[in-house]
Amino acid sequence: MGSGGKGAKGSSMASLFATLVMVIVYLSLPSGTSADEYDALSTPPPPPYKYKSPPPPPPVYKYKSPPPPSPPYKYKSPPPPPYKYKSPPPPPYKYKSPPPPPPVYKYKSPPPPVYKYKSPPPPPYMYKSPPPPPPVYKYKSPPPPPPKYYYSSPPPPPPHHY
Template identity: 55%
Template sequence: PPYVYKSPPPPAYTEKSAYVYKSPPPPSPSPPPPYVYKSPPPPAYTKKSLYVYKSPPPPPHHVRIPSYHIPYQYKSPPSSQYVYKSPPPPSHHAHIPSYHIPYLYKSPPPPPTRGY
């Protein structure tokens, strides 16, 4: 009994149930809901959400980009700055002696005038 009773029901019940229940529901309720429900939400939800949420993020993100560039460039020059800072000292020193040179140069002029 179980063997014969179980053999015919499955194919008939499954085929009929799936074929009838799966055929009409999808095509009918699928097109109307998405078309009407999706039409109005996008413009309002997208505009409001994107306008408010996307408006503030850009500024902070932009500020963070340059801020990140500043330290990045500042960290890159360390090597360059170290070399660039090395020469400046000599230049600065040269400027000091340069200032002393004219000072000494102005000092000598008086002696010749005195001797004269």
């Protein structure tokens, strides 16, 4: 069963290959017919079709009778009249006299008098002489130079400027 399918596949591939070779050979050969012979054998295209009259317009749909108007809604009874009070509303309340002002708070005793010193305050402290300037720190010896760094490989050549 497996070998039969393989044989059919091989034969169809062979026929396809043969067809392709024939098409390529046919197309590469010079054509035996000239343009004049082709024009003599072919027929001219048919003229475009023209209508004898324009197509009729679609019929306009007409109602048999106009639709009836919708009847206006009618209440079964008229709406009730607006509510009326049996007596008029009371007048706004008016005071018999103006309201009293808020009471001013009064101390029971007068405030104590402002405290007065018995003697005048001491004058601000004045230095007898100006304070000495801060001492300038002087090194006894110059600081040691930083340790020299040694490269593990020779230093790069200096840059070349043009």
